[in-house]
Amino acid sequence: MTIDWSWIGDHTDDLTTLTISHLQAALTAVFLGVLISLPLAVIAHRIRPLRGFLLGLSNVLFTIPSIAIFVLLLPVSGLTRTTTVIGLTIYTLVVLLRNTVEGLDSVPVKVKEAAKAMGTRPLRTLLTVEFPLALPVIMAGVRIATVMSISLVSVATYIGDGGLGQLFTDGFQRNFPTPVIVGVVLTLLLAVVADAALVALQYVLTPWRRRRA
Amino acid sequence: MYELFSNLGAWLVSGEQWSGPDGIGHRLAEHLQYSLVATLIAAAIGLPLGLLIGHTGKGAFLAINLASFGRALPTVGLVVLVFLAGGLSMLPVYVALVALAVPAIVTNTYAGMTAVDPDVKDAARGQGMRGHQVLFQVELPLALPLIMTGLRLALIQVVATATIAAYVSFGGLGRYVFDGLAQRDLVQVLGGAVLVAVVAVALDLALSGLQRILFRHRTA
Numbered sequence: 349m350t351i352d353w354s355w356i357g358d359h360t361d362d363l364t365t366l367t368i369s370h371l372q373a374a375l376t377a378v379f380l381g382v383l384i385s386l387p388l389a390v391i392a393h394r395i396r397p398l399r400g401f402l403l404g405l406s407n408v409l410f411t412i413p414s415i416a417i418f419v420l421l422l423p424v425s426g427l428t429r430t431t432t433v434i435g436l437t438i439y440t441l442v443v444l445l446r447n448t449v450e451g452l453d454s455v456p457v458k459v460k461e462a463a464k465a466m467g468t469r470p471l472r473t474l475l476t477v478e479f480p481l482a483l484p485v486i487m488a489g490v491r492i493a494t495v496m497s498i499s500l501v502s503v504a505t506y507i508g509d510g511g512l513g514q515l516f517t518d519g520f521q522r523n524f525p526t527p528v529i530v531g532v533v534l535t536l537l538l539a540v541v542a543d544a545a546l547v548a549l550q551y552v553l554t555p556w557r558r559r560r561a
Numbered sequence: 562m563y564e565l566f567s568n569l570g571a572w573l574v575s576g577e578q579w580s581g582p583d584g585i586g587h588r589l590a591e592h593l594q595y596s597l598v599a600t601l602i603a604a605a606i607g608l609p610l611g612l613l614i615g616h617t618g619k620g621a622f623l624a625i626n627l628a629s630f631g632r633a634l635p636t637v638g639l640v641v642l643v644f645l646a647g648g649l650s651m652l653p654v655y656v657a658l659v660a661l662a663v664p665a666i667v668t669n670t671y672a673g674m675t676a677v678d679p680d681v682k683d684a685a686r687g688q689g690m691r692g693h694q695v696l697f698q699v700e701l702p703l704a705l706p707l708i709m710t711g712l713r714l715a716l717i718q719v720v721a722t723a724t725i726a727a728y729v730s731f732g733g734l735g736r737y738v739f740d741g742l743a744q745r746d747l748v749q750v751l752g753g754a755v756l757v758a759v760v761a762v763a764l765d766l767a768l769s770g771l772q773r774i775l776f777r778h779r780t781a
Binding site for chain 1: 565629630632633634635636637638639641642644645646717720721722724725735738741742747750751753754757758761762765
């Protein structure tokens with residue numbers, strides 16, 4: 349199996365477009381996943397009976413093969429980017445919800461009691477005490493969800509989207525390995541870069557952890 | 562929507578759908594076979610690796626990053642790549658499924674090993690136990706619950722992903738998903754997806770039940 353380097357040179361524009369489209373789909377899904385999972389995690393954290401239900405439901409969603417999720421969404425949103433993003437968002441929810449609930453659980457009760465004793469209102473406690481303290485665990489979830497999404501975007505190639513995944517179908521249909529290798533390498537690179545960016549973001553967001561480290 | 566679901570119900574329970582080489586019974590057996598073989602191969606690779614890293618403490622960096630790498634690797638790309646390199650055989654499917662399962666097994670085995678109380682290991686060594694005795698008689702039994710969790714996670718992921726065997730013209734429950742896609746037959750796609758999800762959830766419940774029975778005397 350040899351790489352046709354001239355193909356890469358001839359297709360840099362296409363590769364750039366696909367890479368941007370790939371990253372866009374993955375990041376939109378993670379962003380929506382965070383927006384949805386934060387309130388759900390607060391509910392799961394506060395109301396015990398709902399906790400098992402929400403976590404169990406997200407686990408079941410996770411076992412459905414990704415290709416099936418994309419196809420099942422076709423009657424709803426058709427062969428569009430929306431289908432890709434909804435499918436990916438469903439997947440990110442599993443990781444994001446579990447980590448956010450675990451993060452909220454990890455906040456020491458004494459800290460919450462101290463906030464209450466100082467007269468801090470529940471919503472303010474949540475936003476200024478609980479979320480910041482839960483942030484490392486939440487961010488660990490965001491990192492996993494991001495890397496996973498970047499890898500899963502390519503499955504949407506079966507419904508005509510898929511960013512870099514289109515290189516896989518292209519290579520498969522023409523029996524030509526170069527696009528496939530390029531697609532795999534670019535996907536891995538995107539994952540590494542995005543993960544490093546999130547590590548940097550967490551460093552910026554949690555200044556109080558630096559002194560200890 | 563209602564019609565779709567009633568058609569799906571009819572599809573799932575009809576006698577003819579369950580029999581023959583394209584029947585659910587046969588496809589289910591194929592799917593389980595792919596999943597179990599891939600998970601066993603992955604366990605044969607991942608368990609010794611995880612135990613070694615956990616026991617010696619060397620290569621922890623590898624164990625942690627392997628999980629990340631496993632998640633980042635696009636399965637579709639991997640299957641197509643091995644397919645183009647090796648031709649039409651089950652090899653691409655097994656390579657992709659094993660690559661998916663190994664990281665989960667290694668990282669959980671490693672996590673189980675590091676969770677063993679160092680005092681317990683010191684005590685074992687203090688009693689004159691040798692390295693391999695500490696590993697097999699102390700560390701391994703204590704790490705077993707987490708190791709089993711890793712195997713369970715790996716199997717569930719493999720079951721959901723074994724759908725891909727049908728993409729390179731093999732069997733399994735993915736047959737319904739890809740044939741349905743090609744024939745624009747949503748009921749068939751839906752049926753395949755539901756079956757895979759049911760198998761995955763059932764296996765998960767069965768294995769976590771087994772874990773609870775095996776380790777019921779453990780506190781953690």
